[in-house]
Every structure is written in C-alpha cells, then in structure tokens.
Amino acid sequence: MTQTTHQQEKLDVASDTVLDVRNLSTQFRTQAGVIKAVDNVSFNVKEGEVLAIVGESGCGKSVSALSVMRLVPTPPGEITDGQVLFGGQDLLQLRNEEMREVRGGQIGMIFQEPMTSLNPVMTIGAQIAESLMIHKGMSKEAALDRAEELLISVGVSDARLKMDDYPHQMREDSGSG
Incomplete structure (x- = not known):
C-alpha cells in the first residue's frame, strides 16, 4: 500500500x-x-x-x-x-x-479473564513494570513505582506487598483486605 x-x-x-x-x-x-x-x-x-x-x-x-x-x-x-x-x-x-x-x-484490549492473561511465573509488579518500561520507556525503578501507584488506583490494598505476589496469589477481593 x-x-x-x-x-x-x-x-x-x-x-x-x-x-x-x-x-x-x-x-x-x-x-x-x-x-x-x-x-x-x-x-x-x-x-x-x-x-x-x-x-x-x-x-x-x-x-x-x-x-x-x-x-x-x-x-x-x-x-x-x-x-x-x-x-x-x-x-x-x-x-x-x-x-x-x-x-x-x-x-489496548481488556480480556474477559484478565488474571489468566498474566504470566504465572512473574510477579504482578514485574509484569506491570515490564509493560511500562517497554511502552513508556521508563527506567526499572520508575516503572516499579508507577506499578505500585496503578495498583493503588484500582483499589488494591497493600499494593507494595502485592507487587511481589504471583498472579495465583491475588484474590478477587484484594481491594478489601
């Protein structure tokens, strides 16, 4: 073309x-x-x-x-x-x-079951940070900080701790406790 x-x-x-x-x-x-x-x-x-x-x-x-x-x-x-x-x-x-x-x-696209879209052998924080580094050109440190902010913005309690969790460790009610 x-x-x-x-x-x-x-x-x-x-x-x-x-x-x-x-x-x-x-x-x-x-x-x-x-x-x-x-x-x-x-x-x-x-x-x-x-x-x-x-x-x-x-x-x-x-x-x-x-x-x-x-x-x-x-x-x-x-x-x-x-x-x-x-x-x-x-x-x-x-x-x-x-x-x-x-x-x-x-x-972008939001899949019907977004938790199944995550890599089971990478932590939640690492996956969010990786996307930010690739698509936004952020440093690893800045991307990890932003990943934490994003988790907080969607109501994930203890976002700093949850960043080190693997997808199977996240509960659907992670915002409530």
Whole structure:
C-alpha cells in the first residue's frame, strides 16, 4: 500500500472516529480444512464511545478483537481481508515494530479473564513494570513505582506487598483486605 493510499484512508474516516474496522476477515487452517472465524466484520468507534462485542461462545468475538490488535497466531491464523483504521493508518499494513508501538501505547484490549492473561511465573509488579518500561520507556525503578501507584488506583490494598505476589496469589477481593 502506498503513502498516498494511507492519506486517502485518513480522509475517508470521520474526524470523530477513533477506530474504523472495515470488512475484516480472519481464518484458521486446520487439519479439517479452513475455518472462517471472522467474516466481513465492520464497525467503528467514535471518540468517547465504548464498544462491547457480545455473542454466543465461538462466534468470533475474541478473534475479531485479536485481529484488530494483530495478535492472531500466524500460523494457523491469517487475516485475509479488510482494513483496521486507527489514527488514520491501516494497522494491518504496519510493520511489526510499528504495531508494537501502537499496541500498549495507543490501543489496548481488556480480556474477559484478565488474571489468566498474566504470566504465572512473574510477579504482578514485574509484569506491570515490564509493560511500562517497554511502552513508556521508563527506567526499572520508575516503572516499579508507577506499578505500585496503578495498583493503588484500582483499589488494591497493600499494593507494595502485592507487587511481589504471583498472579495465583491475588484474590478477587484484594481491594478489601
């Protein structure tokens, strides 16, 4: 895709639209054949809006979100068609390095079971700090301090102590005691 095309796409997106997904399709190759997990999905999110994707189990909600973030495991998955316009650029056309800068820095995803998204062999504090160091360029010390602040901001009591816990040690009611 050329730079001119990127500029035209930017003009085609309404000024208050933050995310514009157009005709997105994703498939998986299996021993049983090709499975179309996402077929021609389109939606947009305007500034200040919140989007919830709902549906039956297995209908493609997670694969749609993973496709937008370019987190579909390849192989066996493949985004076969569509555009994901964010900030006037098609995320599907970005180089991997460029996409890493967008992910975590400008766009993110909250998984249904966020605690299962954490690495079980790393402490909570180390995982939060690692993300801050990668995406915000913070030093380790600054990232650990900020991680503690973030835990406090979401109501985790004894945040300093919880930073050294592993994910399985966190209780759902960690804010209450």
